[in-house]
Amino acid sequence: MTVLFEIHPENPQARLIHQASLLIKEGGLVAVPTDSSYAVVARLDDVNAAKNLRRIRGLDDKHLLTLLCRDLSEIAHFARVDNQQYRLLKMATPGPWTFILEATKEVPRRVSHPSRKTIGIRVPQHPILRSLIEEVGSPLLSTTFIPEEGERAFVSSDEFIDDYKGQLDGIIDAGRVSSQETTVIDLSGSMPAVLRIGAGDPKTLGLEID
Secondary structure: OOEEEEOOOOOOOHHHHHHHHHHHHOOOOEEEEOOOOEEEEEEOOOOOHHHHHHHHHOOOOOOOOEEEOOOHHHHHHHEOOOHHHHHHHHHHOOOOEEEEEEEOOOOOOOOOOOOOOEEEEEOOOOHHHHHHHHHHOOOEEEEEOOOOOOOOOOOOHHHOHHHHEOOEOEEEEOOOOOOOOOEEEEOOOOOOEEEEOOOOOHHHHOOOOO
């Protein structure tokens, strides 16, 4: 059975956040609002989390999953960050950015990219998501919620609730969210590379766009 939570987007009800966190702690998949579209999240240390997230999206094991972290100190626990990268992350977070970094040994191999050993990292700004990560007590493993064979991410629970009942353990309804994607920056190489331009403007971080 899928549990529907109607949560205020700016002032999340603590009781409902707690209930949603319990579903995640028990190994469930929950659809959540973010700064950019909806995402599906799971507990990082659950052995089936990555498999279940990829299954619901119809993805293979080469598709990069993203860790939703609380802050910079948490990022450094799961990704290798040098001084230059740290300064860039400090300017950008929290916000609509996804950074690709070299994963540490704290990231299970089933989660990181199988050949590159990288992981997507994001510090979200959405109040519900930040409250949920805090309540779970650890980063959440996530993937943007896009239907299989689809191109556009869901921006409202009304778009997917009927089709995904029974496939998700929980859905957080917080109204419509932004349709803009995150800006993706690859920091795993010798120089930062902008892979996708979304809501975050790379120029504010001093990055040139080809």
